[in-house]
Amino acid sequence: MPSADVPIQAEKARAVETVDLIPLLNEDEAEVARQMQICNACRYCEGFCAVFPAMTRRLEFGKADIHYLANLCHNCGACLHSCQYAPPHEFGVNVPQAMAKVRLNTYGDYAWPAAFGRLYKRNGVTLSVATAAALSLFLLLTIAMQGELFPQGLNGNFYALFPHNTLALMFGAVFGFSLLSLGIGVRRFWNNLSPGSSEGRAKPAAALEAGGAVLTLKYLDGGHGEGCTNEGDKFTLWRRRFHHFTFYGFMLCFAATAVATLYHYLLDLPAPYPVTSLPVLLGIAGGIGLLIGPAGLLALNLRRHPDHGDARQRPMDRAFIVLLFLVSLSGLVLLALRDTSWLALTLAIHLGLVMAFFLTMPYGKFAHGIYRAAALFKSSLESR
Amino acid sequence: MIDVLVIGGGNAALCAALMAREAGASVMLLEASPRQWRGGNSQHTRNLRCMHEGPQDVLVDAYPEEEFWQDLLKVTGGATDEKLARLVIRASSKCRGWMRKHGVRFQPPLSGALHVARTNAFFMGGGKALINAYYRSAEQLGIQIRYDSPVEAIELHDGRFVAARVPARDLDGGRRPAERIEARSCVLAAGGFESNRDWLRDAWGQNERGEWAADNFLIRGTRFNTGVLLRDLLEQGADAIGDPTQAHMVAIDARAPLYDGGICTRIDCVSLGVVVNRDGERFYDEGEDFWPKRYAIWGRLVAGQPGQIGYSIIDSKAVGHFMPPVFPGEQAHSLDELARKLGLPEASFVQAIQAYNAACRLGTFDHTVLDDCHTEGLVPAKTHWARPIDTPPYFGYALRPGVTFTYLGLKTDDTAAVRFGGKPSPNLFVAGEMMAGNVLGQGYTAGVGMSIGTAFGRIAGVQAAAASRGAHSSHNRGKHHAIS
Ligand SMILES: Cc1cc2nc3c(=O)[nH]c(=O)nc-3n(C[C@H](O)[C@H](O)[C@H](O)COP(=O)(O)OP(=O)(O)OC[C@H]3O[C@@H](n4cnc5c(N)ncnc54)[C@H](O)[C@@H]3O)c2cc1C
Ligand code: SF4
Ligand code: SF4
Numbered sequence: 001m002p003s004a005d006v007p008i009q010a011e012k013a014r015a016v017e018t019v020d021l022i023p024l025l026n027e028d029e030a031e032v033a034r035q036m037q038i039c040n041a042c043r044y045c046e047g048f049c050a051v052f053p054a055m056t057r058r059l060e061f062g063k064a065d066i067h068y069l070a071n072l073c074h075n076c077g078a079c080l081h082s083c084q085y086a087p088p089h090e091f092g093v094n095v096p097q098a099m100a101k102v103r104l105n106t107y108g109d110y111a112w113p114a115a116f117g118r119l120y121k122r123n124g125v126t127l128s129v130a131t132a133a134a135l136s137l138f139l140l141l142t143i144a145m146q147g148e149l150f151p152q153g154l155n156g157n158f159y160a161l162f163p164h165n166t167l168a169l170m171f172g173a174v175f176g177f178s179l180l181s182l183g184i185g186v187r188r189f190w191n192n193l194s195p196g197s198s199e200g201r202a203k204p205a206a207a208l209e210a211g212g213a214v215l216t217l218k219y220l221d222g223g224h225g226e227g228c229t230n231e232g233d234k235f236t237l238w239r240r241r242f243h244h245f246t247f248y249g250f251m252l253c254f255a256a257t258a259v260a261t262l263y264h265y266l267l268d269l270p271a272p273y274p275v276t277s278l279p280v281l282l283g284i285a286g287g288i289g290l291l292i293g294p295a296g297l298l299a300l301n302l303r304r305h306p307d308h309g310d311a312r313q314r315p316m317d318r319a320f321i322v323l324l325f326l327v328s329l330s331g332l333v334l335l336a337l338r339d340t341s342w343l344a345l346t347l348a349i350h351l352g353l354v355m356a357f358f359l360t361m362p363y364g365k366f367a368h369g370i371y372r373a374a375a376l377f378k379s380s381l382e383s384r
Numbered sequence: 385m386i387d388v389l390v391i392g393g394g395n396a397a398l399c400a401a402l403m404a405r406e407a408g409a410s411v412m413l414l415e416a417s418p419r420q421w422r423g424g425n426s427q428h429t430r431n432l433r434c435m436h437e438g439p440q441d442v443l444v445d446a447y448p449e450e451e452f453w454q455d456l457l458k459v460t461g462g463a464t465d466e467k468l469a470r471l472v473i474r475a476s477s478k479c480r481g482w483m484r485k486h487g488v489r490f491q492p493p494l495s496g497a498l499h500v501a502r503t504n505a506f507f508m509g510g511g512k513a514l515i516n517a518y519y520r521s522a523e524q525l526g527i528q529i530r531y532d533s534p535v536e537a538i539e540l541h542d543g544r545f546v547a548a549r550v551p552a553r554d555l556d557g558g559r560r561p562a563e564r565i566e567a568r569s570c571v572l573a574a575g576g577f578e579s580n581r582d583w584l585r586d587a588w589g590q591n592e593r594g595e596w597a598a599d600n601f602l603i604r605g606t607r608f609n610t611g612v613l614l615r616d617l618l619e620q621g622a623d624a625i626g627d628p629t630q631a632h633m634v635a636i637d638a639r640a641p642l643y644d645g646g647i648c649t650r651i652d653c654v655s656l657g658v659v660v661n662r663d664g665e666r667f668y669d670e671g672e673d674f675w676p677k678r679y680a681i682w683g684r685l686v687a688g689q690p691g692q693i694g695y696s697i698i699d700s701k702a703v704g705h706f707m708p709p710v711f712p713g714e715q716a717h718s719l720d721e722l723a724r725k726l727g728l729p730e731a732s733f734v735q736a737i738q739a740y741n742a743a744c745r746l747g748t749f750d751h752t753v754l755d756d757c758h759t760e761g762l763v764p765a766k767t768h769w770a771r772p773i774d775t776p777p778y779f780g781y782a783l784r785p786g787v788t789f790t791y792l793g794l795k796t797d798d799t800a801a802v803r804f805g806g807k808p809s810p811n812l813f814v815a816g817e818m819m820a821g822n823v824l825g826q827g828y829t830a831g832v833g834m835s836i837g838t839a840f841g842r843i844a845g846v847q848a849a850a851a852s853r854g855a856h857s858s859h860n861r862g863k864h865h866a867i868s
Binding site for chain 1: 420421427428430489491492494495496506507508509510511512513516520641644646647648649650703704707708709710711712
């Protein structure tokens with residue numbers, strides 16, 4: 001009946017221990033720890049998302065806890081607008097902002113190779129430079145191989161421009177490296193969160209729950225199903241919807257590539273494929289999703305309340321959104337113009353943009369999905 | 385001229401404004417605070433006490449009218465008006481659909497508050513989320529909202545509301561001239577006087593030690609409830625209810641800010657340890673009853689101690705058994721070190737703890753029941769959960785009285801009319817903290833402040849809309865009002 005129903009007794013021992021062994025917090029992390037102590041004494045936001053229940057399982061907030069909570073936060077803004085301690089209150093609680101600052105640092109801290117973590121510092125520049133470099137590469141290659149940017153008579157056959165194996169090798173290698181890099185990063189993140197975790201039996205069910213939370217973007221629903229906040233305290237489902245367009249659009253494009261690869265190697269059916277073929281249909285559907293989604297997210301991002309999240313992160317968010325949009329747009333333009341003399345130019349541009357995307361996957365906003373999924377998995381595990 | 389003027393910007397004011405607007409009136413709402421601080425004490429709340437006959441979305445079991453009434457009767461010691469109390473209780477069972485319509489969302493109890501799962505519906509995101517939802521709805525419905533508009537006086541004519549006066553004030557670098565705002569009817573929902581330091585000082589006076597006790601009180605809620613209108617109305621002859629020295633007071637962390645410390649500054653470990661005063665001496669049974677039933681007496685207890693300060697002392701056995709406090713406590717590895725850190729006289733503090741430790745008769749410690757761990761031969765006794773304070777590190781938290789709200793208010797009836805010499809005003813109504821004393825003359829039970837404010841806010845809104853049309857609000861008296 002009294003306050004003994006606080007589910008934190010397991011943490012008791014930890015709180016009493018001295019803190020000598022706990023790694024020092026940097027300024028951003030210390031700010032999260034300070035705010036979490038206030039939230040933990042308040043708890044009004046418990047219903048919004050997974051962050052607050054995870055917080056109530058703790059009495060103290062060490063570095064690993066803070067990295068975990070920061071990546072669990074979806075920056076929905078609900079807890080900022082409902083906080084009676086938000087600025088101008090002297091407690092100055094702005095959880096989404098404090099979390100976002102730490103989150104950006106964690107991407108850099110866990111990045112592999114470590115030196116590349118710096119690419120997060122000025123991420124808008126990183127993405128722009130990568131894009132420019134990749135575009136130049138493919139344009140120069142085109143000129144080198146064709147002597148001009150508008151060669152005639154290719155009839156939509158881009159393998160006449162770039163041999164299939166060259167493309168497969170280039171993109172395969174870069175994509176493979178990016179996956180490896182992301183994998184190592186998230187593994188380091190995970191090991192830091194749950195050293196020697198032994199929750200083995202709960203894993204399948206927790207994975208299922210976390211997977212569901214990722215695929216449905218559960219925590220962009222505000223806890224009441226009406227969505228997250230954007231310009232003010234009003235809730236909207238559009239961020240979730242545009243995010244779905246983006247994510248599923250991306251997956252459809254990915255599926256298009258996978259099907260085409262199967263056609264190529266298993267059925268011995270090389271591209272180009274007719275518009276009504278499965279790979280092209282998947283690509284068109286995905287491409288449209290990847291136009292609507294990023295365009296909508298950008299519009300929301302531009303109107304976002306200035307106190308939401310971390311202003312330093314805006315260039316990263318926007319550069320990534322724009323790159324995704326351009327990848328999709330260039331793909332659709334390529335499809336439309338593939339039987340004209342514009343084939344070579346549009347192909348070079350599309351390939352350049354895709355290459356830039358692959359290259360920056362582990363060093364840009366893309367990583368948020370991976371780290372967030374890991375944090376959601378951890379939250380599902382520990383809530384069991 | 386607008387139909388209905390609502391003065392205040394918290395729960396009661398918004399309920400009144402929304403209802404009046406829904407009844408077709410044109411409505412203006414004047415909030416004393418700037419936009420960022422809008423919502424008064426209501427922004428700090430977390431739940432609403434609700435009567436219900438069976439399980440209802442976030443509410444488990446049943447909490448019938450009679451039980452709610454008995455609870456209210458008990459906590460007020462009879463200082464309540466049964467008719468008005470029952471009106472509030474019944475309204476609390478029917479208001480949540482309307483609240484949802486205006487965007488308020490409910491959730492099951494917060495962790496650490498499971499003991500009220502049956503009786504209280506929690507606002508998702510707390511009171512500020514509720515306030516935000518009401519303001520959004522008010523804007524959408526075309527209610528004019530004016531922030532930075534503290535009304536200083538009400539113009540009355542024979543008990544009729546004529547106009548409200550807002551003084552000239554500096555705003556955003558510019559000067560806004562004084563205003564006189566007329567309306568056909570008016571709802572007063574401007575809170576109590578808890579943030580009026582001078583008034584508190586007068587009400588509490590000087591104690592036998594020559595201290596002005598109220599000077600050491602902290603205010604848990606808004607700084608804008610200065611009671612200016614309460615005083616103005618009382619001076620103009622409005623009927624009063626309640627005692628100015630009655631206030632809901634809890635013991636909160638002495639480091640809390642002067643205003644708006646809110647919920648998170650409470651210290652929940654009192655029943656797990658002992659509390660001493662600045663002389664290092666215990667002064668009350670810390671284990672008298674479950675903490676949720678006792679937390680509201682500790683404000684007054686601390687207010688009665690020299691310097692209006694107390695110190696909650698626990699050892700490491702208690703850690704993790706109570707809601708984590710907002711500020712870390714002083715921590716020490718010995719009792720005399722703790723005394724030094726807290727600025728307490730070492731010898732008498734250590735002696736008091738040792739005497740307590742020696743008097744502890746350990747049974748089976750269980751914080752979820754009134755267990756059999758108690759003291760023997762100690763004055764004052766600790767009757768439950770008494771365990772020696774002997775396992776370092778030790779922790780100490782300084783406590784101050786934290787005022788939640790005051791009880792002095794305007795007398796009213798079931799039409800929410802302000803009364804002058806026993807006669808109801810035809811067009812001036814009152815709701816929320818400003819009249820809560822009609823139902824809650826003293827004491828408190830969690831969530832009832834919002835039940836009163838919501839019920840009377842809604843009644844006042846309907847009555848004010850009717851009065852603005854020239855309808856005889858007295859016509860409805862005694863019948864049930866147009867609230868559903
Ligand atoms: C920390 C804390 C927690 C609480 N928790 C709960 C809870 O969980 N459940 C519950 O039922 N109750 C709770 N209460 C009590 C509850 O806050 C009040 O009972 C309730 O909010 C009163 O509503 P109200 O609208 O009358 O007053 P308020 O919400 O205080 O609103 C008064 C409004 O009037 C404005 N005002 C004041 N003077 C003037 C003026 N001269 N001119 C214009 N405007 C003026 C203020 O700015 C404010 O907006 C809590 C109180 C506190 C302090
Ligand atoms: S964000 Fe504010 S309201 Fe929400 S839990 Fe934290 S302190 Fe409480
Ligand atoms: S911003 Fe949203 S997701 Fe992040 S902690 Fe607040 S409520 Fe949770």
